[in-house]
Amino acid sequence: MLVVDLHCEQGHLFEGWFASADDLASQQARGLVSCPVCGVREVVRRPSAPRLNVSHAVEPQAAPSVAPSGARDAQALQARYLQAVRQVLTSTEDVGERFVD
Numbered sequence: 637m638l639v640v641d642l643h644c645e646q647g648h649l650f651e652g653w654f655a656s657a658d659d660l661a662s663q664q665a666r667g668l669v670s671c672p673v674c675g676v677r678e679v680v681r682r683p684s685a686p687r688l689n690v691s692h693a694v695e696p697q698a699a700p701s702v703a704p705s706g707a708r709d710a711q712a713l714q715a716r717y718l719q720a721v722r723q724v725l726t727s728t729e730d731v732g733e734r735f736v737d
C-alpha cells in the first residue's frame with residue numbers, strides 16, 4: 637500500500653491510497669486521479685516524510701508550525717469540508733433510479 641500526499645493546481649491538499657507507485661502512475665496516466673474538492677485531474681504528488689532524507693536530522697526541541705496562518709486556515713477549512721463530505725456519504729443512501737419515488 638502506498639499512501640501519498642497530493643495537491644491540485646488550486647492548492648487543495650489530499651491523500652491518495654494506491655497499491656504501488658506503478659499503480660499511482662497508471663491511474664494518473666488514465667486520468668483516474670482527481671482532486672476530491674474541485675475535481676481537476678492535474679494533481680501532483682507532494683514529497684512525503686518517508687521520501688525525505690532525514691537520517692542526519694535530529695529531533696527538534698519544539699516543532700514550530702511552518703505553515704503561515706492563511707495556509708493553516710485553508711487546511712482547516714478543507715479538513716472540515718472533507719469531514720462533512722464523509723459524513724454525508726456515510727449517512728445517506730444513493731437511491732439512483734428511485735430518486736423520483
Ligand SMILES: [Zn+2]
Binds near residue numbers: 644645
Ligand atoms: Zn482541487
